[in-house]
Amino acid sequence: MGLINEAIVYSALTGVSTFIGAILVCFLPINKRVLAFSLGLSVGVMLWITYGTLLPVSFQYGNWTEAFLGMGLAGLILVLIHQMPFGKVRGQEGNQEYAKLGIYLFAAIALHNIPEGALIGIGFGTMREMGMSISLAMVIHNIPEGMSLGAPLLAANCSKRLVGLIGLLSGAVLPLGTWLGGFVYSPRWIAIALVFAATTMVWVAWEVLLRSWKLSKRNAFIGIGCGMILMYVIHLFHFHGLHGMH
Template sequence: MALFAGLSTCLGAALVLIWGRPGRRSFSFFLGLAAGVMLAVVLLDLIPAALTYGSLLQAILGFAAGLLLMTALDLIFSPENRACVHDYRYLKMGYLIAAGIAMHDLPEGLAIAAGFGEPAHLGPLLALAIALHNIPEGMATAAPLAAGGLSPGHVLALNGLVSLVTPFGCWLGLLLIKASPAFLSSLLALAAGAMAYIVKAKLLPECLRLHPPMAYLGLFGGIVLVFFLNLFF
């Protein structure tokens, strides 16, 4: 079930590839949708869970670590080092989104493992909710990569690698099911910090530059989607 939840990332990427290279309006919507999903997941899921499983200090330190990690990745993939590559900023954005989603998927896998613990019936619901979360995340990863000129095969391969993080996290969670809750708290906060950086530094500026109305529509749609997933699951 964790593998199914992870592979839904590939489904989102495939939808983008079937539709072809996105135009300005659709690309802005996809990025806004990703920003809304990530922002809502950070505020409604990751930060509250991190505070539940650990202390405020642990959550703050984990959040700061996520910000610093993504800042370092951003500097490594700096477009100044690849100025000769057309639309490299989109490739960098896609890689950063993939990295943030992978970090987010690891605690999701741990959550699925915990859901099959006590009470066990939460496991399938968590897997379904995470699968639905991952579809727009896969779309958000594929859209900038396709816009940057990456081939469809490479886009799917990258999303496939990201999708494997969820079952790996579930496997790890089964091994660490009785570990200290503080470990899970730090990991959840780390993912929150990474995703917050991506939303603030990458997704929102770019989607608002391309087409503000579609960006706001996507942002609102992403927030509403996660809100209803949390409401029903």
């Protein structure tokens, strides 16, 4: 019980890093180039998380049955989200598109934070140092996620206070996932949740990519490259950290 409580505390602190990223972007000049770079950065981070972490780990816990269940559930929910009247922002049509994009990013980040939180709980349950290492890796990659979440919302003329609140809410889901990972440990459900999160991120990454290209292809590609490099460095740090424990 003590380790689970500690895992939830670390998970909550990890979630705060999304809020930090959202706040940081509030102090940047929001123009087309900065927005294209921020969105490209989020695409690079999401693609690396999807293909470098979520999918490989999901197949360690499950098989193609769980994969198809996770993809089906994610597809159904995303279709429903896509049909909802998001972005009713007064002003230019572009503002509505940015607000809608911000909602998509919020949904993607919040949904994938549940299985990521579960991994923190499982990590602490397996080995305390492993849980701490997973938390640290998530802290670092949650900051650019928060920045990519805040940029389109600011472009939609949302207040900085609202941007910070949304960043905080998206990270607040992590402790719930940690609690589930610690008390409702089931390899099959973890596999489904990870594929669910991966499918969500691929869908949103495509939406984000299309909009970032319209703003500035050059800055979008630079952002994607920076996001991939950043996650690769984090992966190396995390990989060596885990091997140093054995």
